[in-house]
Amino acid sequence: QSVLTQPPSVSAAPGQKVTISCSGSSSNVGSNNVAWYQQLPGTAPKLLIYDNDKRPSGIPDRFSGSKSGTSATLVITGLQTGDEADYYCGTWDSSLSAGFAVFGGGTQLTVL
Amino acid sequence: QVQLVQSGGEVKKPGASVKVSCKASGYTFTNYGISWVRQAPGQGLEWVGWVSGYNGNTNYEQKFQGRVTMTADTSTSTVYMELRSLTSDDTAVYYCARDKNAQVREYWGQGTLVTVSS
Numbered sequence: 001q002s003v004l005t006q007p008p009s010v011s012a013a014p015g016q017k018v019t020i021s022c023s024g025s026s027s028n029v030g031s032n033n034v035a036w037y038q039q040l041p042g043t044a045p046k047l048l049i050y051d052n053d054k055r056p057s058g059i060p061d062r063f064s065g066s067k068s069g070t071s072a073t074l075v076i077t078g079l080q081t082g083d084e085a086d087y088y089c090g091t092w093d094s095s096l097s098a099g100f101a102v103f104g105g106g107t108q109l110t111v112l
Numbered sequence: 113q114v115q116l117v118q119s120g121g122e123v124k125k126p127g128a129s130v131k132v133s134c135k136a137s138g139y140t141f142t143n144y145g146i147s148w149v150r151q152a153p154g155q156g157l158e159w160v161g162w163v164s165g166y167n168g169n170t171n172y173e174q175k176f177q178g179r180v181t182m183t184a185d186t187s188t189s190t191v192y193m194e195l196r197s198l199t200s201d202d203t204a205v206y207y208c209a210r211d212k213n214a215q216v217r218e219y220w221g222q223g224t225l226v227t228v229s230s
Contacts, residue, residue: 002156035216037157044207044220045149045157051216088157092214098171099214101147101159 003028004089004104011110016079020107022072022089028102032092034072036065039086039106048087049074081111114138116146116208116221123227129196132224134208141189142166145211148182148193150204151223158204162211163191198228 005023012018022034036049047056049065052072062078072089089104119133134146148160161172163182170182181194195202206224209217 033215037217044223045209045217046220047212047216047218050212050218056218090157090215090217096174100171100173101149101162101214101217103149103157103159106156 002105003093003102004091006087006089006104006107008105009108009110011112012079013112014079014081017075017077018079018109020074020076020087020089020109022074022104024070024072024091024102026070027095028070028091028093029067029072030070031094034065034067034089034091036063036072036074037088037090039088041085045088076109079111084109084111114210114219116210116219118206118208118221118224121225121227123229124198126199126228126230128198128228129194130198130226131192131194132206132208132226134191134193134221136165136189136191136210139210141184142186146182146184146191147209147211147217149207149209149217151207152201152204155204160193160195160206165189165191195226198226200228202226203228 033051037045038048039045052067053065064075086106088106093102115137117135145164147162163170168184184191208221210219212218
């Protein structure tokens with residue numbers, strides 16, 4: 001059972017837009033920045049978005065993120081077949097004195 | 113460029129221990145911490161803990177407390193994760209990742225498959 005809640009799967013046609021949600025609580029998403037990771041089949045995760053809405057160098061602007069309250073959202077526009085992957089949100093949870101990192105359960109994106 | 117190169121896959125029997133290494137390059141090792149994240153077959157990502165590249169301080173996920181030890185060797189820019197008393201539930205790919213900050217795992221290693229089987 002993951003601390004952050006994501007839909008198990010989403011799908012859309014090439015060229016379309018897809019939205020992936022990430023729901024948490026006041027101790028994690030509500031009080032810390034959110035990151036998003038892309039995991040292509042058989043590979044390690046890759047940082048896609050950090051600090052809610054910032055893209056690392058080399059990440060196309062088709063990928064965007066936002067956060068409001070205890071929820072965060074990843075939007076992918078102009079879908080390509082190469083975007084088929086698992087997407088994870090992640091942040092820090094401050095509910096314990098030392099804190100700990102948390103992830104969503106992951107969302108599998110299918111480009112039809 | 114930042115690179116994290118992990119040791120090879122391991123097969124262990126239940127009750128045994130495993131030690132996985134992660135050699136860092138392309139940045140100043142002591143300026144960043146390293147997290148370990150695992151992924152069981154067909155499952156999501158699970159944070160195991162963190163070790164400071166500066167002073168070796170650690171922070172472990174509560175469920176692994178007492179069973180995991182993470183260390184950092186500044187002379188070789190290598191971090192290690194040892195997990196003891198292995199069960200089949202520990203079968204997973206273990207990733208090391210350089211942390212940008214507490215919220216962000218910025219660069220990832222290629223992963224190390226640890227298989228626990230009798």
